[in-house]
Structure formats: C-alpha cells, structure tokens
Amino acid sequence: MSLVLKLDHIYKDYITPKLIVPVLHDVCLHVEEGEYVAIMGPSGSGKSTLMNIIGCLDRPTKGTYELNGVNVLNKDDKTMASIRLNNLGFVFQNFELLSRQTALANVELPLVYAGVRKRERIQRAKQALTRVGLADRMNFTPAQLSGGQKQRVAIARAMVNHPRLLLADEPTGALDSRSSTALMELFEELNNEGVTILMITHSPEIASYAKRVCNIFDGILTERTDSDRTRIEAAGGGR
Amino acid sequence: MFENIRLAFQGILAHKMRSLLTMLGIIIGIGSIIAIVSTIQGTNDQLREQLIGSGNNTVKVTLGSGGESYDMEMSSSLAGIYPVSDATVERILALDTVDRVTCYTNRVLWETAVYYKDRSLTTSNISGVDDQYFDTLGYRVRTGREFLQSDYDHFAKVVVLDQTASDSLFKGEDPLGKTIEIYKNPFTVVGVVYEPSTFESNIEDIEDYQLMNDEEATGMIFIPKASWPILFKYDEPENVIVKASDTDAMTKAGQRTAKILNSTITVENPTVTYEAEDLLGDLKNKQKMQNATNIQLMWIAGISLLVGGIGVMNIMLVSVTERTSEIGLKKAIGARKSSILWQFLTEASVLTSLGGLLGVAAGVVMARIINIATGIPVGINWLAAIIAVFFSMGIGIIFGLIPSIQASNLDPIDALRRE
Ligand SMILES: Nc1ncnc2c1ncn2[C@@H]1O[C@H](COP(=O)(O)OP(=O)(O)OP(=O)(O)O)[C@@H](O)[C@H]1O
Ligand SMILES: [Mg+2]
Numbered sequence: 246m247s248l249v250l251k252l253d254h255i256y257k258d259y260i261t262p263k264l265i266v267p268v269l270h271d272v273c274l275h276v277e278e279g280e281y282v283a284i285m286g287p288s289g290s291g292k293s294t295l296m297n298i299i300g301c302l303d304r305p306t307k308g309t310y311e312l313n314g315v316n317v318l319n320k321d322d323k324t325m326a327s328i329r330l331n332n333l334g335f336v337f338q339n340f341e342l343l344s345r346q347t348a349l350a351n352v353e354l355p356l357v358y359a360g361v362r363k364r365e366r367i368q369r370a371k372q373a374l375t376r377v378g379l380a381d382r383m384n385f386t387p388a389q390l391s392g393g394q395k396q397r398v399a400i401a402r403a404m405v406n407h408p409r410l411l412l413a414d415e416p417t418g419a420l421d422s423r424s425s426t427a428l429m430e431l432f433e434e435l436n437n438e439g440v441t442i443l444m445i446t447h448s449p450e451i452a453s454y455a456k457r458v459c460n461i462f463d464g465i466l467t468e469r470t471d472s473d474r475t476r477i478e479a480a481g482g483g484r
Numbered sequence: 485m486f487e488n489i490r491l492a493f494q495g496i497l498a499h500k501m502r503s504l505l506t507m508l509g510i511i512i513g514i515g516s517i518i519a520i521v522s523t524i525q526g527t528n529d530q531l532r533e534q535l536i537g538s539g540n541n542t543v544k545v546t547l548g549s550g551g552e553s554y555d556m557e558m559s560s561s562l563a564g565i566y567p568v569s570d571a572t573v574e575r576i577l578a579l580d581t582v583d584r585v586t587c588y589t590n591r592v593l594w595e596t597a598v599y600y601k602d603r604s605l606t607t608s609n610i611s612g613v614d615d616q617y618f619d620t621l622g623y624r625v626r627t628g629r630e631f632l633q634s635d636y637d638h639f640a641k642v643v644v645l646d647q648t649a650s651d652s653l654f655k656g657e658d659p660l661g662k663t664i665e666i667y668k669n670p671f672t673v674v675g676v677v678y679e680p681s682t683f684e685s686n687i688e689d690i691e692d693y694q695l696m697n698d699e700e701a702t703g704m705i706f707i708p709k710a711s712w713p714i715l716f717k718y719d720e721p722e723n724v725i726v727k728a729s730d731t732d733a734m735t736k737a738g739q740r741t742a743k744i745l746n747s748t749i750t751v752e753n754p755t756v757t758y759e760a761e762d763l764l765g766d767l768k769n770k771q772k773m774q775n776a777t778n779i780q781l782m783w784i785a786g787i788s789l790l791v792g793g794i795g796v797m798n799i800m801l802v803s804v805t806e807r808t809s810e811i812g813l814k815k816a817i818g819a820r821k822s823s824i825l826w827q828f829l830t831e832a833s834v835l836t837s838l839g840g841l842l843g844v845a846a847g848v849v850m851a852r853i854i855n856i857a858t859g860i861p862v863g864i865n866w867l868a869a870i871i872a873v874f875f876s877m878g879i880g881i882i883f884g885l886i887p888s889i890q891a892s893n894l895d896p897i898d899a900l901r902r903e
Pocket of ligand 1: 259260261266268286287288289290291292293294295447
C-alpha cells in the first residue's frame with residue numbers, strides 16, 4: 246500500500262496585525278491508499294485549517310507534507326493549482342455549485358480547466374452524475390435540486406477528474422439526517438471502489454462511517470484507539 | 485475561450501437590464517462617432533464628387549498671373565509665349581503621372597458674337613481644340629460627330645456645340661447641318677456633345693461651391709484648332725489639360741506640366757505664366773474646413789466612451805464582489821489565476837463589444853436620421869464601423885483589467901469563507 250498523504254510535524258499560526266494565533270500544533274497524519282478517514286473535533290479546533298493545508302490551498306508555518314510521495318510545499322501557486330485539479334477532489338459543507346449553471350455544466354467545470362475537449366467532457370460528466378444517481382437530473386440548475394442532490398452534484402464534480410484523494414469538509418453539515426445517511430452510503434461505496442476519503446465532521450454518528458477516526462482538539466491531532474470507539478458506540482454514537 | 489464567451493453571454497443575459505445600462509455609455513459613444521464619421525465621409529464624398537468628378541482626373545494648366553487667369557479677349561498679346569509645340573507635348577506625355585494631353589486656345593466672348601437666325605448667345609466660351617480634347621475631358625457625342633482629321637486638314641468651318649449652347653440657339657430644332665454665325669463667319673454645326681458635369685468649376689470656397697450648383701452655365705462652342713485663325717489671331721498661346729494617371733497624382737501632374745510649359749517661355753521674368761489648378765489641394769482644404777467642427781464633436785463622443793468604460797469597470801467590480809464564492813470555488817478546484825483573469829476579461833470585452841455593435845447600429849440609424857432631417861449627405865464607412873467594434877473590445881479589456889486582476893488574486897480560502 247502506498248501513502249497518499251504524509252503530513253509530519255505540521256504547525257500553523259495565523260499571523261494577524263495584532264497577534265499570532267497558533268492553530269495547528271505538531272500534527273502528523275499518514276493516510277494510505279484506499280483508506281477512509283474522518284477527522285472529528287469541536288468548532289474552532291483547526292479542522293478547516295488542516296483541510297486547507299491538505300487541500301493545497303494554504304501552506305503550513307512549519308512541517309513537511311507529501312502528497313503521493315511528492316513534496317508539495319516547495320511548489321509555486323500554478324503547480325499547486327494543477328495538483329488541486331488533478332489529484333484532489335473537494336466537497337464543501339454548502340455545496341458551492343455555480344447557481345446559473347446546470348448540474349452537468351457544474352460537473353464539467355474541472356474538465357474545462359483540465360483542457361478536456363467538449364465531447365469527452367460531456368461524456369465524462371454524464372458518467373459521474375450517473376454514478377451518484379442523478380442521471381435524470383443532469384439539466385437541472387442547483388435551484389431545482391434538493392440539498393442532498395446538490396451535494397451529490399458536488400461529489401460528481403469532485404470525482405470527475407478521478408482524483409487520488411477526496412476531501413470533504415463537513416459534507417453533511419447542511420443536510421437532514423436522511424440525506425446524510427444516503428450521502429454516507431455513497432461515500433462508503435466510493436471507498437469500496439478504491440477512492441481514498443478524508444472527511445471532516447463534528448458529528449460522531451457521521452464519523453462512525455469512516456474506517457479510521459482522528460480527533461483534533463485545540464490543534465492537536467490524536468488517533469482514536471479502539472477503546473474510544475467502543476466507548477462512543479456504547480454511548481449510542483454508532484450505527 | 486469559447487467556454488468563456490459562452491459564460492459571458494450567459495452572464496449578460498442573466499442581467500439584461502444591468503448589462504444594457506452598462507453598455508449605454510459605449511453605445512452612445514460609438515453611435516455618435518459612427519454618425520459623425522458617416523457625416524464627414526458623406527460630405528467629403530460629395531465635395532470630391534463635385535470638385536474632381538468621378539474618375540476624370542483632368543487638370544487644367546492655364547495661363548495666368550498669381551492665380552488670376554489670363555483673358556485673351558481683354559488683354560494684348562503675350563510676349564514670348566507661343567502655341568505648345570509637338571516636342572513639348574511629348575515631354576509632358578513622358579511624365580509618369582500624365583496619361584493624356586490636350587492643347588486648346590480659348591476665349592470668353594463677353595459680347596454677342598454667335599447667331600443662329602435671330603437667336604444669339606450673350607456670352608459664350610469658344611475653344612479651338614485638337615483631336616485629343618473631347619476624349620481627354622470625357623465629352624460624349626449626343627448627336628452628330630466630333631471633328632475629323634479632314635476638318636483639321638482643310639481648315640473647315642465646322643463647329644461642335646455643347647448641350648447648353650445648342651439648347652439656347654436651336655430651342656429643340658435639330659442643329660445638325662445648320663449654319664451659325666460667329667463674328668459673321670458661317671460655321672456648320674456637325675455635332676453636339678454633352679459635358680462631364682464638373683469640369684468648368686472654379687470654386688474658391690464653400691459658398692461658391694453651393695452657388696455653382698444653381699448658376700446657369702455658359703454655352704461652349706468648339707472649333708478645330710486649325711480654324712482658329714479664321715476668327716482670331718494666328719499663333720495664339722494655348723492652354724493645356726492633362727489627364728493624370730490617378731486622382732492622387734493630379735496635383736503632381738499639374739505642377740510638372742506647368743514647369744515644362746514655363747520652361748518654353750522665351751522671355752525673362754514673364755508676367756504671365758502657366759499655372760496648374762490644384763483641385764486635389766483645394767478639395768483637401770475644403771474637406772479640412774468642413775471636418776474641423778465635426779472633429780470637435782468626436783472629443784465629446786470620446787468622453788462618452790470614457791464614461792462608458794468607467795461604467796463597465798464599476799459593474800465588473802460589483803460582479804467580482806458578487807461572485808467571490810464562485811471565484812473561490814473555481815480556484816479551489818484547480819482553476820489557474822490566468823483562467824480567472826481571462827474569464828473576467830472576456831466578460832468585460834464581450835460586454836463592450838456588444839455595446840460597440842449596438843453602437844454601430846445606433847450610429848447608422850442616427851446618420852440616416854441626420855440625412856433625412858437635414859439633408860447632409862452621409863456615407864457609412866464600414867472600416868470605421870469595424871474599427872469601432874474592436875475599439876470597444878479594447879475598452880472592455882482596459883477597463884476590465886483592474887476588476888479581473890482583483891478577481892484572479894482572490895485567495896480561495898477567504899473567498900469560500902465569505903458568505
Ligand atoms: N484567517 C485567519 N486568521 C486568524 N485566525 C484564523 C483564521 N482562520 C481561522 N482562524 C482561527 O483558527 C482557529 C481554527 O479555525 P478553523 O476554521 O480551522 O476551525 P474549525 O475546526 O474548522 O471550526 P468549525 O468546526 O467551526 O468549522 C479558529 O480559532 C479561528 O479563529
Ligand atoms: Mg470548519
């Protein structure tokens with residue numbers, strides 16, 4: 246098994262004019278291909294900050310980060326953009342779909358930036374939408390879709406480039422429990438097909454779908470042990 | 485690129501009212517410029533048509549002093565100036581700007597000297613012409629014929645009239661074969677020619693040019709050059725008309741011809757010399773005069789364009805703010821800075837190009853309205869229209885640049901965090 250993600254001794258301080266805000270403290274995280282990892286933590290613990298670093302949108306103050314064995318921290322912005330385009334898929338809490346475009350056009354977007362030709366683009370976008378169960382909603386605009394369907398469009402968009410790693414920041418944050426469950430089932434299926442998933446949540450119930458769970462508290466990441474798992478499941482947090 | 489253009493049109497259609505208002509400055513600016521350019525073009529075309537005629541390109545090189553033409557009828561003979569020799573004609577023809585040459589004697593008869601029965605011409609213009617004259621000036625035969633070689637050989641007393649002279653002498657009678665009297669000498673009418681409309685113009689300024697259109701023309705009478713001494717003097721100095729190789733060569737052809745002719749004058753410091761008319765130069769001056777006021781209007785239209793451009797910049801800045809999360813998302817999924825830059829630049833320039841196109845349409849309509857309302861001639865200059873559209877595109881690029889750079893520099897994290 247090869248390492249998709251290799252974060253070592255990551256520190257992140259936000260530097261504001263008035264003060265320095267230390268957010269991440271000596272974070273180490275190794276994720277192997279095919280894993281399904283959830284990161285749990287309370288609000289303000291630094292989950293999004295960590296996700297932005299993993300997503301090549303931000304750089305840590307200190308530490309090393311290898312994605313698929315490549316050090317990404319010494320890359321320029323242009324290379325970072327193409328890493329995001331080709332190696333990473335993003336799913337956000339509030340979907341972030343282009344409201345004027347159809348589901349199909351939304352899913353096509355990464356392929357546009359990858360320079361894929363129109364015909365192949367449409368074909369691949371249709372495939373991705375079919376995969377998430379929206380074959381009959383391709384020409385709907387976001388306004389005509391439910392929250393769960395919008396998130397599926399977002400997942401299709403994230404998957405259309407066949408990324409090595411799917412990053413999801415609170416993907417169920419804006420969904421009701423039924424849509425959340427359905428989404429988690431989709432994630433599970435994708436993971437079973439070999440997609441590596443890294444998901445952020447503060448819901449123990451959602452985290453329990455993952456095969457591996459990490460806790461983050463005040464910027465310190467800890468691997469959850471089996472005893473934690475049993476405790477949470479005993480408390481009714483599991484399925 | 486096509487994707488960007490498609491997106492731009494989608495954006496414009498999504499905010500029709502806003503886009504239209506944004507484009508208004510550009511539409512008005514481009515529209516005014518097109519209307520003004522059309523008016524200038526129309527006026528210039530008309531002036532050119534009136535002064536130079538269409539494609540005749542003839543330049544008169546006549547005797548005169550300081551711009552005043554010399555009148556053979558009023559003055560005594562000219563010392564040192566003789567009829568143009570064949571050798572001189574050859575030298576003029578050798579000029580590469582000159583295609584044809586014709587030499588002719590000419591007098592304006594202020595007194596009543598031409599009669600047919602009891603009818604007469606009060607003033608007339610009589611020319612003794614060579615066999616090149618009618619062709620060079622583009623005269624056409626209406627009835628009868630031009631002069632034949634035998635007319636020249638036999639000093640024939642034959643005459644060709646122009647339409648004006650024929651009309652006033654014959655009043656609808658068939659003039660062919662009739663005999664008219666010039667200074668009591670009988671001449672037989674062999675033909676009637678009609679003249680190219682603009683040759684006899686002598687225009688000093690724009691009022692003259694308007695007057696000329698109403699003024700009744702003097703009748704023209706032509707006799708063979710060989711027969712000139714029957715009526716007037718032997719060896720009378722001649723005027724010359726050259727046909728330039730093209731319109732732009734007219735000034736040069738005239739000046740060169742005058743120089744050659746003047747070199748044949750045998751006295752030192754003659755008071756009368758050959759002077760070339762400069763229709764092209766006159767035309768340019770007249771066009772310049774007419775255009776000066778219109779050019780000032782252009783500045784006003786230019787200011788409208790500037791305001792339009794600022795409007796575009798403003799709306800693009802609003803658009804960038806509105807679409808912060810869209811930009812953030814696009815960057816997060818891997819759009820490069822340059823992709824975002826191009827997207828917004830395309831949007832701005834599609835907006836202004838569309839404004840430019842509508843402006844051209846508005847300008848054409850305005851020009852037509854000006855034409856109908858005031859009678860000022862207009863000529864649509866399509867090159868100007870195309871330039872105008874590209875110019876509007878340029879305005880979009882220039883004024884869209886700052887908002888586009890702003891968009892492309894957005895930090896995706898900030899952009900996505902903002903709601
Ligand atoms: N740009 C910034 N400048 C300064 N401080 C920041 C900045 N972004 C985040 N922070 C601080 O970093 C800490 C962690 O923020 P982060 O967004 O990572 O939290 P989170 O775990 O994702 O919380 P939530 O669950 O509410 O999304 C917070 O205390 C926040 O105030
Ligand atoms: Mg967060």
